[in-house]
Amino acid sequence: MADALLDVRHLSTRFTTREGVVRAVDDVSWDVKEGETVALVGESGCGKSVSALSIMRLVAQPAGQIVGGQAVFKGRDLLTLDEEAMRRVRGREIAMIFQEPMTSLNPVLSIGRQLTEGLEIHLGKTPQQARGRAAELLGMVGIPDPERRLPQYPHQFSGGMRQRMMIAMALSCEPSLILADEPTTALDVTIQAQILELMKDLSRRLGVAMLMITHNLGVVARYADRVNVMYAGRIIEQGTARELYGNPRHPYTLGLLRSVPRLDEPRRSRLAPIDGQPPDLTRLPAGCAFLPRCAFRVDRCSVERPPLVPVAHTGPEPHVSACWEAERVIARQETR
Secondary structure (H helix, E strand, O other), X not given: OOOEEEEXXXXXXXXXXXXXXXXXXXXXXXXXXXXXEEEEEOOOOOXXXXXXXXXXXXXXXXXXXXXXXXXXXXXXXHHHOOHHHHHHHEOOOEEEEOOOHHHHOOOOOOHHHHHHHHHHHHHOOOHHHHHHHHHHHHHHOOOOOHHHHOOOOHHXXXXXXXXXXXXXXXXXXXXXXXXXXXXXXXXXXXXXHHHHHHHHHHHHHHOOEEEEEEOOHHHHHHHOOEEEEXXXXXXXXXXXXXXXXXXXXXXXXXXXXXOOOOOOOOOOOXXXXXXXXXXXXXXXXXXXXXXXXXXXXXXHHHOOOOOOEEEEOOOOOOEEEOOOOHHHHHHHHHOO
């Protein structure tokens, strides 16, 4: 897309294991515009985090390999940059909030040093200036008495506070794009709301775009402009948050929405889980990967993989779905 800040085209990432080749990300395309929040949702193991790691060129080698596609950021394909150029992009232009703060923070460096390092390298700040900015960032994400906490180490903080430090590190150099991989997993509900509001406010004020990777469909509904639903390494539905929540056109998306508790349903209503298990990514079927779990399946689904095709275009962005029976899905939703 011409006006996209980041345009991912036909991205494919694979891992070689003893059991076979895992197609973790399989011909995936999506984009993020300036100042926009885009969500990537799906079950664990569907390829969400690997997609973000591929963009940052952080896939563990040699087992993991980006085998195809492009990630065009501000006119440059990140997948073809040399390592030195990619280092200048990481942290300064694209920042990432990792899912596991304890394994992402360096246990032998103080929090202050981990925050000031990027400020000194990318922004050219003096150690004194960087320390002042680091304290400001810790205060911004809700850590009390930040000056006193700067010399401390990650093990001296709770899991929630470590997650907030990761967010502060991502915000430190005011990047154009933040890849947020489950950014509030370790936080209680109150702090989750504060951090998400902070990140959304930053996006509005500074034009920072965000890719939000999450399982929390409530977070997606409130904060995302557009949504990409992933299943078995592939995008199976894309659209605006309003359109996708109001008119899901893939059985998997419909199942995700029906498995979430709702306040407008009777208290005795039972949740409708998605039966079965995700497929083995080393042995994907020729047809639709969701076939064994799908209530809408037809014979065609077992032999022919459905492409992403437009199913509605009620707004500025098309609503696309990879399902041969998309019309039956919307009919079932309307009669619920």
